[in-house]
Amino acid sequence: xxxxxxxxxxxxxxxxxxxxxxxxxxxxxxxxxxxxxxxxxxxxxxxxxxxxxxxxxxxxxxxxxxxxxxxxxxxxxxxxxxxxxxxxxxxxxxxxxxxxxxxxxxxxxxxxxxxxxxxxxxxxxxxxxxxxxxxxxxxxxxxxxxxxxxxxxxxxxxxx
Amino acid sequence: xxxxxxxxxxxxxxxxxxxxxxxxxxxxxxxxxxxxxxxxxxxxxxxxxxxxxxxxxxxxxxxxxxxxxxxxxxxxxxxxxxxxxxxxxxxxxxxxxxxxxxxxxxxxxxxxxxxxxxxxxxxxxxxxxxxxxxxxxxxxxxxxxxxxxxxxxxxxxxxxxxxxxxxxxxxxxxxxxxxxxxxxxxxxxxxxxxxxxxxxxxxxxxxxxxxxxxxxxxxxxxxxxxxxxxxxxxxxxxxxxxxxxxxxxxxxxxxxxxxxxxxxxxxxxxxxxxxxxxxxxxxxxxxxxxxxxxxxxxxxxxxxxxxxxxxxxxxxxxxxxxxxxxxxxxxxxxxxxxxxxxxxxxxxxxxxxxxxxxxxxxxxxxxxxxxxxxxxxxxxxxxxxxxxxxxxxxxxxxxxxxxxxxxxxxxxxxxxxxxxxxxxxxxxxxxxxxxxxxxxxxxxxxxxxxxxxxxxxxxxxxxxxxxxxxxxxxxxxxxxxxxxxxxxxxxxxxxxxxxxxxxxxxxxxxxxxxxxxxxxxxxxxx
Numbered sequence: 001x002x003x004x005x006x007x008x009x010x011x012x013x014x015x016x017x018x019x020x021x022x023x024x025x026x027x028x029x030x031x032x033x034x035x036x037x038x039x040x041x042x043x044x045x046x047x048x049x050x051x052x053x054x055x056x057x058x059x060x061x062x063x064x065x066x067x068x069x070x071x072x073x074x075x076x077x078x079x080x081x082x083x084x085x086x087x088x089x090x091x092x093x094x095x096x097x098x099x100x101x102x103x104x105x106x107x108x109x110x111x112x113x114x115x116x117x118x119x120x121x122x123x124x125x126x127x128x129x130x131x132x133x134x135x136x137x138x139x140x141x142x143x144x145x146x147x148x149x150x151x152x153x154x155x156x157x158x159x160x
Numbered sequence: 161x162x163x164x165x166x167x168x169x170x171x172x173x174x175x176x177x178x179x180x181x182x183x184x185x186x187x188x189x190x191x192x193x194x195x196x197x198x199x200x201x202x203x204x205x206x207x208x209x210x211x212x213x214x215x216x217x218x219x220x221x222x223x224x225x226x227x228x229x230x231x232x233x234x235x236x237x238x239x240x241x242x243x244x245x246x247x248x249x250x251x252x253x254x255x256x257x258x259x260x261x262x263x264x265x266x267x268x269x270x271x272x273x274x275x276x277x278x279x280x281x282x283x284x285x286x287x288x289x290x291x292x293x294x295x296x297x298x299x300x301x302x303x304x305x306x307x308x309x310x311x312x313x314x315x316x317x318x319x320x321x322x323x324x325x326x327x328x329x330x331x332x333x334x335x336x337x338x339x340x341x342x343x344x345x346x347x348x349x350x351x352x353x354x355x356x357x358x359x360x361x362x363x364x365x366x367x368x369x370x371x372x373x374x375x376x377x378x379x380x381x382x383x384x385x386x387x388x389x390x391x392x393x394x395x396x397x398x399x400x401x402x403x404x405x406x407x408x409x410x411x412x413x414x415x416x417x418x419x420x421x422x423x424x425x426x427x428x429x430x431x432x433x434x435x436x437x438x439x440x441x442x443x444x445x446x447x448x449x450x451x452x453x454x455x456x457x458x459x460x461x462x463x464x465x466x467x468x469x470x471x472x473x474x475x476x477x478x479x480x481x482x483x484x485x486x487x488x489x490x491x492x493x494x495x496x497x498x499x500x501x502x503x504x505x506x507x508x509x510x511x512x513x514x515x516x517x518x519x520x521x522x523x524x525x526x527x528x529x530x531x532x533x534x535x536x537x538x539x540x541x542x543x544x545x546x547x548x549x550x551x552x553x554x555x556x557x558x559x560x561x562x563x564x565x566x567x568x569x570x571x572x573x574x575x576x577x578x579x580x581x582x583x584x585x586x587x588x589x590x591x592x593x594x595x596x597x598x599x600x601x602x603x604x605x606x607x608x609x610x611x612x613x614x615x616x617x618x619x620x621x622x623x624x625x626x627x628x629x630x631x632x633x634x635x636x637x638x639x640x641x642x643x644x645x646x647x648x649x650x651x652x653x654x655x656x657x658x659x660x661x662x663x664x665x666x667x668x669x670x671x672x673x674x675x676x677x678x679x680x681x682x683x684x685x686x
Contacts, residue, residue: 052505057512073211107504111589114503114581115611122610123228133497137511138211147515148493149467151208152337153345 037099039083042090043067043076045099049106050132059141070135089113089124162394162411166193166366167686168677169390169415171373171430174240175666176650177421178352178360179292183674185363190686193413194360195371195392197426198237199401202353206343210494213342215398216244218425219542226544229609230451233617234423237343238369241423242330242351242663245617246340246471246489249298249328250660252289252668264655265627267636269672277672280679288671292664295359296330296350305336307468309518312459313488314473316571322477322563327487329469330663336468342492352667368406370395376418376434378643385437386644389414417645417677417684419638421670424448424619424652425534429543431623431633432536437642440630443623444534448657449547450618453522453557453580454491454499455564457573458513465490465518475567483525484560485660486567490519499579499613501590510577518568522560523618525657526553534622549607549614562602569596580605580612618662623652631655637680638673645684649673 044067053063076082090098098109114125136142143150168184170177173196181194201216214221218236225232235241252271260266268277268285275284292298306314317324334348347354361367373392378385389412396408420427428444436443475486491499493514500510510517527550537544549557561578568576578591584604585592591612593599607614626632629641638653640646649670651662658665677684 050503050507052508055505055508058508110503115583115589119227119229119610122608126610126613127228129503130498134211134494137493137497138209143493146493146511147462147464149338149464151339153208 037087037090037097039077039086040067040071042086042099043070045106046089046110046128047132047135049103049110050129051136054103057145059145061136061139061141066132066135069139070131073135073138074131076131085124162406162409163414164193164366164368164406164411165414166191167415168192168417168419169413170194170419170421171390172196172240172421172423172426172650173238173352173357173367173369174235174421174423174650175242175352175663176670177419178239178356179667179670180419180421180649180674181365182356182360182363183671184678185360185365187675187678188681191364191366192360193366193368193415195373195413196238196240196367196369197372197422198235198369199398200238200367200369200404201243201343201401203343203345203347205400206339206345208337208339208342208345210342210492213244215400216343223425224545225547227609229614230449230547231615232425232449232545232619233615234425234619238357238367239351239353241617243343243353244341245351245661245663247329247331247349248471248474248487248661249293249296249330249664251293252285252665253659256657256659257285260625260655264625264631265636266625266655267627268676269636269669278676278679280676283672283675283679285668285672288675289664289668292667292671293328295355296667297332298328298330298664300326300328301469301472305334305469306472307336307465308463309465309490310469310472310488312463312518312571313486313520313567316567316569317473317475317477317486319570320566322475322567324473324475324477327471327474329472331469334469338467338470338490339492340470366405368394368411369401369404370397370408371411373422373430374433376420376430376436376646378434384644385642387415387418387646390418416686417647419647419649420623421648421650423650424622425543425545427648427650427652428534428622429536431648433538436633436640438633439642442631442633445530445622446528446624446656447532447534447545447547447622448526448528448618448620448654449532449616450620450657451524451526451549451553451557451614451616453561453564453578453612453614455520455522455561455568455576455578456496456500457518457568457571457576458510459516459518459571459573462515463518464515466492478559478563479525482556482559484556485523485525486560486564487521487523488519489521501577501579501581501592506589518571518573520564520567522557522564524553524557524560525659526550528621528656547616548609554605554607557607558602558605561605562599565593565599565602566596569593569599578602578605578612582606582608582611618651620651620654620658620662621656623648624655625653626655637676647673647677
């Protein structure tokens with residue numbers, strides 16, 4: 001059995017990696033928001049802002065797949081705090097609502113959080129980009145475009 | 161409930177714990193038990209995938225300061241940091257230990273290879289360091305092993321008249337795969353898992369992994385507390401780990417001597433939750449982080465810094481005056497993406513240059529500050545890390561950032577970015593430089609938390625060694641000032657920064673303490 005098969009995604013989750021982003025995002029000091037937009041839809045809008053799906057060299061991976069992967073890896077959407085943080089982010093600048101903005105508006109909205117005086121908002125920005133990059137750049141489909149050499153494990157050397 | 165009785169219980173299997181175990185068993189017939197919180201993963205498990213290998217790290221790579229601003233990367237697996245580091249090996253720095261003697265009253269640890277510290281034949285730090293380096297095959301890489309990233313760093317330094325040196329590396333038979341940080345799949349990196357641990361296992365060591373030690377057990381009937389063991393929990397063996405020597409469930413240890421070697425975050429936390437006496441509020445205080453700032457640069461040709469030996473060159477040119485080192489390093493895509501500032505198309509365009517990107521880190525030897533600390537948080541069930549960069553440290557790190565930018569341009573970079581979205585340049589959303597004349601903008605960096613990403617992989621000095629109980633938690637023997645038969649031996653024992661990447665300093669200290677303990681067995685009743 002190959003090592004990557006042996007570890008497997010489910011095993012990785014059982015081993016506790018799912019706590020990672022919950023640590024980052026679950027304990028931010030953001031308030032809670034009330035929004036009709038579902039947490040997955042807000043997260044997907046964020047993912048579509050952090051990653052340029054429209055870029056000509058971006059691999060053909062749907063944004064929903066990245067959202068699913070982030071949730072699979074980190075269990076964020078079922079955590080107690082994260083959906084509330086997403087809702088707050090979505091509506092913190094009412095009447096402006098993040099998910100209702102066009103792509104340029106979303107970029108400006110997120111950039112404002114990146115440079116906000118509130119440390120909690122900056123933390124949210126840094127965390128959301130981190131978990132998105134975890135979700136995307138851990139996918140082998142993301143590697144050819146950046147010419148990443150990929151793992152080069154030669155198991156024959158280890159006698160397998 | 162599993163009950164284990166032993167002469168010596170060592171908590172933590174990293175640079176210190178495994179070295180101690182092997183040294184004790186080499187010198188004396190003892191029943192030594194070594195416990196490790198993480199799993200026992202070997203070459204057969206290391207699959208070179210960043211995400212999967214996060215299981216080797218504390219908090220699965222998410223350990224950070226309480227404000228979330230600064231990752232504190234550390235190994236949590238058998239071998240500890242020596243399993244997941246880049247093999248960068250620095251000798252113990254004599255001037256640092258002499259300063260500790262002067263400022264903290266630290267005794268012993270002679271740099272004279274003919275010294276017999278504590279009256280023990282041949283006991284001195286110089287000999288211990290030499291033995292550690294030999295056991296771990298510490299050596300400089302050959303010129304033909306230097307990858308393109310490191311060559312550019314060397315050339316950039318040379319152009320500017322900045323001295324660059326080769327690292328010493330604890331490797332043997334390295335094939336240059338570039339995955340040191342994910343665990344060596346070829347058993348080429350000579351960490352403790354492949355050196356001192358097998359030595360100790362051969363001599364009868366009992367290794368228990370997946371074992372969290374909740375508290376130390378103190379006995380107080382004779383007045384001064386005395387450690388008599390510990391209690392904890394053994395978790396089920398995780399997929400991919402080697403098998404364990406005990407069944408999952410609660411576990412209690414009875415030991416004559418307990419040595420805490422759990423690192424600078426977990427060791428003070430264990431003492432705190434065990435209610436270790438702390439009359440001077442020293443436990444956890446004065447955390448040293450060696451904060452590191454990534455510098456990335458794009459060139460017009462392929463570099464593939466992810467291939468080959470990750471770190472071969474560094475510069476200590478500015479160390480004496482400014483207290484930082486420039487270390488040539490590189491990340492794989494996840495960590496690289498996080499370190500490179502920005503998002504959206506701007507960030508992706510930068511990532512599309514991944515194969516033409518070079519990297520280095522500015523590593524600061526930070527100033528001791530009691531406000532920087534580790535505090536056990538019973539509600540969270542984990543240690544909280546509080547760390548902020550002081551004003552003088554910011555000033556020195558600005559110099560380091562500027563030198564890093566200048567070296568990259570001198571090497572031929574067409575664009576340099578720091579891991580920061582502080583708008584230090586007009587018209588730029590983050591710290592992006594397109595020519596060397598802009599390097600002076602580094603003077604405007606404020607290192608704003610959650611805006612500039614600094615990271616730590618060398619935490620130290622949270623259970624300081626000093627002959628004075630008002631300065632330190634332990635004395636020069638590593639013995640607790642407050643609890644008998646309790647020794648702390650790991651990076652937390654350093655009074656301040658050891659001055660460089662700490663692995664060999666930790667191992668040398670552990671080798672030294674192992675020999676000393678074996679030479680003074682009666683002192684501990686073992």
